[in-house]
Amino acid sequence: MTIPAQGESAGDPEILLKVTGLQKHFPIKKGLLQRQVGAVHAVDGIDFEVRAGETLGVVGESGCGKSTMGRLITRLLEPTGGTVEFEGKDITHLGMGGMRPLRRDVQMIFQDPYSSLNPRHTIGTIVGAPFKLQGVTPEGGLKKEVQRLLSVVGLNPEHYNRYPHEFSGGQRQRIGIARALALNPKLVVADEPVSALDVSIQAQVVNLLDDLQQELGLTYVIIAHDLSVVRHVSDRIAVMYLGKIVELADRDSLYKAPMHPYTKALMSAVPIPDPRRKDAKSERILLRGDVPSPISPPSGCRFHTRCWKATEICRTTEPPLLELKPGQRVACHHPENFEDQAPQDTVLLSVAREAAELVADEVLAESAETSAAVAAEVADAGGAEAVSASTGTASTGTVSGGSAAADGADAGQESTEK
Template sequence: MTAQDIVAVRPDARPAGDVLLRATDVTKHYTLSRPRRTLRAVDGVSLEVRTGETLGVVGESGCGKSTLGRCLVRLTELTGGTVEFDGQDISTLSARRLRPVRPGMQLVFQDPQASLNPRRRAGDIVAEPLLVHRYGDAGAVRRRVAELFDVAGLAAAHLDRYPHEFSGGQRQRIGIARALATDPKLIVADEPVSALDVSIQAQVLNLFADLQEEFGLTYVFIAHDLGVVRHVSDRIAVMYLGEIVELADTEALFTAPAHPYTQALLSAVPDIDDGTQTASRERIVLTGEVPNPVDKPSGCPFRTRCPYAREICATERPRLTATAPGRLAACHFPLTG
């Protein structure tokens, strides 16, 4: 995916609204047996998402970004910390008390084929959340499903088709239509285009942009493709070993990363001659393997691969603190320039 592939680009300035989603010290640990150990998938993440913005979440495979996305919508139970949605703490709500909150937050999954029931027709899949939340009678539900198909760029004539009769891009549009069914305020998109061909990725990304403009949606956009994230996000959170190591406005992060891990990630992005770049980045090759989240290094989790690590990095865990206006980094020696 390149900048040229994406027709609808992120607006340069989108008004910042009130905080819609706030996560504070969110953790998700899994207990492993034989021997008994703890896997820290998400380890103390704090962030805020404002109404109408897109927060991108990036990082290597296994860094915990998908688990974080599921925690934010309570699809996965938290081990610790709190999540507030629209001013309400939803961290410990029972299933019954969480039910009226569910329509406001939805999730679009990575694999459109795996996320759709192959035994159900597309129209029934999109209708399911409407029936669960008692949208109306059968006629109202049918009309609403036809509207959602149209909004997602699908033909209403295909309501009775099964998922295998659609292309990959069309299946993802069905997933998006299902997510829109309950008029959500927040959509967590978990790598929604990574399983699609490049040309189809552009179409789906344009659809996300159009829907945000039309319905005022708020996105948490999880991806590993930095080129895609740059064009859809207002701010970006960089994750490493279950922690956020940098959080900044998109262009500020790409122009001058503050964390060595972010610097290394950006150096791996191919340069694109679009008439705006002034210099090419030097390729940074990290040495060593990503540490096991079951046995994280002491101090800074990135220190075993960091070219700038010093003694304090092995003994003291850096806090996510402000290094510049609009930028947070978890590093004892943040980069400058």
């Protein structure tokens, strides 16, 4: 049975998945009449695209909406708002009958390999289920095709008649991968595919996913909280915080120069396996408290309650996701490694002053130095016109080093908007 490769078109790959303004609010009901008294804003308006043949990594703390987003784009959950387009077709509100043909093209690898496999079914029944549900008869027979899939993911084809309890966690995850690949999907959403596995097995499964992508031309959306795993497999990375995407960039740009303070804090938490640095002073950024409740998220920028750069505009105005550098989009009024987007607002909030106490002085000094250097470089290059030409975004009131009158006008405009 030949497996067609995806995304072989010349030039830029086509957009396979496009998400616009996606929302998912889970209602909270109380009382005898079950009246709605609130909602959990699990996913609260996100936009991104996935091109054929690429891997998009999605990272963030627990509870930020990553898994919910994965279930929304595979239509295992019904969105509250926004649109999901697959190959140019709107699949946001398709019913079960309408989604059935698309299930061949969109598959999911679930997080827990122990609960995602039915313990009463054999491995042959589990991996062969997609063929029966879709009414597909593979060449050479069902058993032969299932055994071929098991060998593709590194399992013994003779284990066809065994049950899930006879396998280890890594082997169960491979079974889940074989089931997801059964119908030659175009898009595979992997929700924490290695988080429940031992570290030595994680590398095997990650390498397997990478090899299968090269061999079959798959497109991945990989949800994870392990930044080292995401860096190894992803082409682009989306950073989520409290139901929002705060930064979206290609892998090298994100790891070399993260622009959102939250991304910088995540990157600082990645351990560096270097024995020579065991006595070196850690420059890890410690964030205050936990992620706020998604039932009543903070106003303005949702990260301002834990950010060491938060000012009044962060508390009152939600920053849009703008492309400040080619291929790097960020939602921040005071980004790292770039000129300040709100230079007229310099008074830190009290929570920011408290958060700054948890950040190493070297990190704060480096942040101020790089941001000032970029601002000076942009100003020397010609001010606002140069910024607009190079980034393609509006730059009014964002170039530091301008005249005092311009800063005053910007501050007046901000107070009017409030």
